[in-house]
C-alpha cells in the first residue's frame with residue numbers, strides 16, 4: 001500500500017518521540033474542534049458568526065483525521081489496530097458506557 005510506504009518514510013526521518021508530540025498536538029486540536037462544535041449547538045454562548053455548525057463539524061472530521069494520521073505515522077496504529085483491535089475496544093467502551101447509564105437510571109429510580 002502506497003500510504004503505508006509514506007508512513008514508513010515519515011518514520012525514517014522523524015523519531016517516534018517527535019511523532020508522538022504531533023499526536024498530542026493534534027489531539028489538543030481535536031479537543032478544541034469538539035468544544036467549538038458544541039458552541040455552535042448551544043444557545044447562550046455564541047461563537048464567531050462565521051463558524052457555522054457545518055464548518056465546525058467539517059473541522060472536527062479534519063482533526064480526527066489529523067490524529068489518526070499522526071498515530072499511523074507513529075507506527076502504533078496500523079491495519080490490524082484499525083480493523084480488529086480498535087473496534088473491539090470501542091465495543092467494550094460502548095457497553096461500559098451503556099451500563100453506566102443504565103445504573104444511573106436505576107439509581108435515580110431508587111431515589112424517587
Ligand SMILES: [Mg+2]
Pocket residue numbers: 026029062063066
Ligand atoms: Mg490539526
